Amino acid sequence: MADTKTPASTRAGSQDTAIAGLDSLELAGFSTGRDRGRIARKTWTAAWPKVLAAGLVLGAWQLFYLSDFHGDTSTGLVKGPGAGLANLWDQLQHGQLWSAIGNTVRTAVVGYLLAMLIGSVIGAIVSRIPPLRAATGSIISGLQTMPSIAWFPFAIILFGTSESAILFVMVLGAAPSIANGLITGVDYTPPLLLRAGRTMGLRGVALYRHLILPASLPAYLAGLKQGWAFAWRSLMAGELLVIIVGNLSLGILLNNAQDNQDLTGAISIMIVILVIGIVVDTIFSKTDLAVRRRRGLLTDTQSV
Amino acid sequence: MSVVQRYRPDPGTAAQLNGGRPGRPAGDTAVSLSEISKVYGRGPNAVHAVDRLSLTVGQGEFVCIVGASGCGKSTLLSIVAGLDTPTAGQVDTGGRRVGIMFQEPALFPWLTARRNVELALRALKVPKEQRRRRATELLEAVHLGDFADKRPHELSGGMRQRVALARALAQEADVLLMDEPFGALDAMTRDLLHDELERICSQRSLSVLFVTHNVREAARLGDRVVLLSSRPGRVIEQYDVPRTGPRRIDSASVATLASQITDRLREEMRRHG
Numbered sequence: 001m002a003d004t005k006t007p008a009s010t011r012a013g014s015q016d017t018a019i020a021g022l023d024s025l026e027l028a029g030f031s032t033g034r035d036r037g038r039i040a041r042k043t044w045t046a047a048w049p050k051v052l053a054a055g056l057v058l059g060a061w062q063l064f065y066l067s068d069f070h071g072d073t074s075t076g077l078v079k080g081p082g083a084g085l086a087n088l089w090d091q092l093q094h095g096q097l098w099s100a101i102g103n104t105v106r107t108a109v110v111g112y113l114l115a116m117l118i119g120s121v122i123g124a125i126v127s128r129i130p131p132l133r134a135a136t137g138s139i140i141s142g143l144q145t146m147p148s149i150a151w152f153p154f155a156i157i158l159f160g161t162s163e164s165a166i167l168f169v170m171v172l173g174a175a176p177s178i179a180n181g182l183i184t185g186v187d188y189t190p191p192l193l194l195r196a197g198r199t200m201g202l203r204g205v206a207l208y209r210h211l212i213l214p215a216s217l218p219a220y221l222a223g224l225k226q227g228w229a230f231a232w233r234s235l236m237a238g239e240l241l242v243i244i245v246g247n248l249s250l251g252i253l254l255n256n257a258q259d260n261q262d263l264t265g266a267i268s269i270m271i272v273i274l275v276i277g278i279v280v281d282t283i284f285s286k287t288d289l290a291v292r293r294r295r296g297l298l299t300d301t302q303s304v
Numbered sequence: 305m306s307v308v309q310r311y312r313p314d315p316g317t318a319a320q321l322n323g324g325r326p327g328r329p330a331g332d333t334a335v336s337l338s339e340i341s342k343v344y345g346r347g348p349n350a351v352h353a354v355d356r357l358s359l360t361v362g363q364g365e366f367v368c369i370v371g372a373s374g375c376g377k378s379t380l381l382s383i384v385a386g387l388d389t390p391t392a393g394q395v396d397t398g399g400r401r402v403g404i405m406f407q408e409p410a411l412f413p414w415l416t417a418r419r420n421v422e423l424a425l426r427a428l429k430v431p432k433e434q435r436r437r438r439a440t441e442l443l444e445a446v447h448l449g450d451f452a453d454k455r456p457h458e459l460s461g462g463m464r465q466r467v468a469l470a471r472a473l474a475q476e477a478d479v480l481l482m483d484e485p486f487g488a489l490d491a492m493t494r495d496l497l498h499d500e501l502e503r504i505c506s507q508r509s510l511s512v513l514f515v516t517h518n519v520r521e522a523a524r525l526g527d528r529v530v531l532l533s534s535r536p537g538r539v540i541e542q543y544d545v546p547r548t549g550p551r552r553i554d555s556a557s558v559a560t561l562a563s564q565i566t567d568r569l570r571e572e573m574r575r576h577g
Contacts, residue, residue, distance in 0.1 A: 019447045019496050026460035196410035199385055199403065200475060201427040210423055214414045295413040296457020 111170035119178025148173035166238035174227035181223015185216020334511035340393035355536030368526035376537030403477030462493035
């Protein structure tokens with residue numbers, strides 16, 4: 001037979017080269033890392049939709065101002081975007097807005113961390129115990145459909161007009177989403193990976209730590225993001241409804257603007273609330289992108 | 305060279321026959337299955353996946369299992385791996401560690417190639433300082449030393465399967481179970497991986513149970529090819545392949561054996577038609 005004449009060592013040597021050659025051929029044209037060049041172009045690609053969005057909003061504002069809707073421009077109630085932005089700039093020079101932002105963000109962080117802790121613990125327990133999962137699954141979905149603002153009378157009766165009432169409603173709003181995210185992640189751990197993990201000898205806590213939790217991360221992150229949206233809404237509703245004396249917050253500034261018929265001031269606070277929301281949302285989106293990029297779950301168009 | 309075909313209604317003689325080959329201790333059995341049955345469901349809907357199947361794999365022997373769909377090949381591997389329990393019968397691996405490879409690489413996508421291998425070592429409680437070194441060695445053994453820090457999605461299909469092989473080897477397995485591991489690869493990559501696998505298995509004197517429905521692949525790789533019937537799975541024929549020298553997928557001897565097995569397999573399928 002022809003192939004028996006080739007000495008074994010030569011065969012092994014040529015086989016190594018063949019494998020290395022095949023590897024490099026297969027990886028050619030495969031972008032293995034991120035493009036480091038064209039930073040200016042990438043920045044532009046990322047920035048122009050935001051610039052356009054801001055322009056559209058300001059344009060609509062200007063139109064609303066010029067249309068003199070209800071005759072409010074003539075009375076001086078509605079001001080143009082120029083005057084409005086000047087008002088915001090002016091408020092940003094004073095400590096009052098900043099201490100309000102500080103208080104609101106602190107409450108947001110405390111409430112969100114609480115929701116994260118409670119939601120994650122509940123999610124972890126429920127996903128482990130099937131009968132509990134069957135029983136609580138519909139409760140968790142039910143809680144998610146309940147508008148959080150409906151909880152405020154209950155919270156105020158229970159906790160009084162205090163920060164606790166706001167935190168309570170934030171947790172009720174956000175924790176179910178976070179728990180759900182984790183449960184979904186655990187449910188959708190690929191069975192093949194579980195088989196691979198078990199043959200490797202991963203059991204119990206180790207199986208959880210090295211396989212199930214990392215596998216659930218994308219779904220858990222989605223839950224965290226949705227939870228944040230609920231928490232932030234609940235917080236804004238809470239600050240408008242539960243007025244705590246002596247505790248300056250964005251909600252109180254918004255309330256003051258309403259009481260003073262200060263439309264421009266109200267818009268300034270709304271812009272601040274919007275910006276905080278967008279910043280946090282961006283952080284979640286970036287994290288989500290990073291996780292998906294690491295796992296190769298991105299298509300080329302998404303990786304921008 | 306010729307291919308020896310033996311019809312063995314009593315698989316108990318397998319160890320005896322294996323003993324005749326050079327380089328293998330006579331009668332040393334790595335895996336022994338006796339009268340294994342597996343039934344899914346019960347009553348009239350019960351499915352007999354495997355029926356009173358007996359099979360042995362000698363120490364260092366490469367056994368290929370071939371069969372048409374529904375012969376319970378995958379069930380069989382799950383049982384040997386301890387992922388599934390047989391309805392009846394005995395499995396004995398003599399306390400050997402069993403590693404398994406699937407058709408999909410089943411790598412953890414959030415870990416680099418090296419970390420994937422390290423995790424298997426960690427599950428074995430290998431001390432931290434040694435893990436990295438051993439993982440690197442294993443990846444070099446499958447010619448992936450330069451790609452240790454790549455994540456699975458950055459590698460080609462063949463490379464992923466090699467990482468999966470390195471991971472299976474990291475489990476210090478004496479017995480390697482392979483469930484159509486090259487089924488999803490192109491022919492050229494598969495050829496190269498056959499050579500790789502042959503080299504690694506003989507270096508480490510692994511006992512292998514290799515499931516495939518590619519008859520040529522079985523003839524190329526196996527020391528013995530076991531043909532299973534379908535629904536329920538039973539051993540219907542065993543073919544011994546003497547080790548006379550390097551084999552290739554296009555060797556004449558491989559082709560001869562492959563066509564013999566294919567004929568027998570067709571006969572078996574007609575029985576169901």
